[in-house]
Amino acid sequence: MGRYTARLTDFGELVKTLLTLCLGMSLFGGCHTTFRHNAPTIDTLNAQAFTTTAPHVNLGNLYQNDLISMAVNTYQGVQENRAERRIRDGLRPEGVTTALTTSFGDALGSGPPFAYTSQPTADATLQMEVLSYGMEVPYIGAQGIFEYRIRVRAYRADGRQVYKARVSCSNAAGAPRDVSVAFGTVNNVRQLEEMSDAQIQTAFDKVAEWCAWEVVRKMRKHAG
DSSP: OHHHHHHHHHHHHHHHHHHHHHHHIIIIISTTHHHHHHGGGOOEEEEEEEEOSOOEEEOOOOOSSSHHHHHHHHHHHHHHHHHHHHHHHHOOHHHHHHHHHHHHHHHHTTOSSSEEOOSSOOSEEEEEEEEEEEEEOSSTTSOOEEEEEEEEEEEETTSOEEEEEEEEEETTSSOOHHHHHHTTTOSSHHHHHHSOHHHHHHHHHHHHHHHHHHHHHHHHHHHO
């Protein structure tokens, strides 16, 4: 009886292992199966970009639980507000979203896996939603990093969603040289405040343009 029970237990563990493996294959291997299936039947795709959030600034904090850290973090909070106001005063969000769609069209071109069109009617539409963007400083005194986090979704003309992904881009993660140069001296609020509106806009546009190329790179990879 004991041996029979042991065999049943072993069999149960085997079943659970197989189910876990199958679930893993479904989650990781089949994430973009729908897109791979639909991509060959899409001839043209247009793009939209939008954001419903304001740019943010995170200048880093101290994490010790003492009076000095509290004072420093309070000061950092004031500086972050100053930086956010400066960016919001100098930045046109519609310029950022235009840079995203224009650069996406340039990157995708005539394909693969399908051709880009600026016409309102297409086989599918790509939506790039900017979930967050702004300046991050990993720790106090470090070089500032400008970053984007974008949710990407594509829909066929009949409304069916055929693709979804998330893309994160920053000037510290392999961006082209002109992006790095744009941020080469920005690591504190004073330097940011000394930038003109045009310089701030150009800096954010450059990262958006590069991020659009990352979106295309990911789509081509996921199309198989």
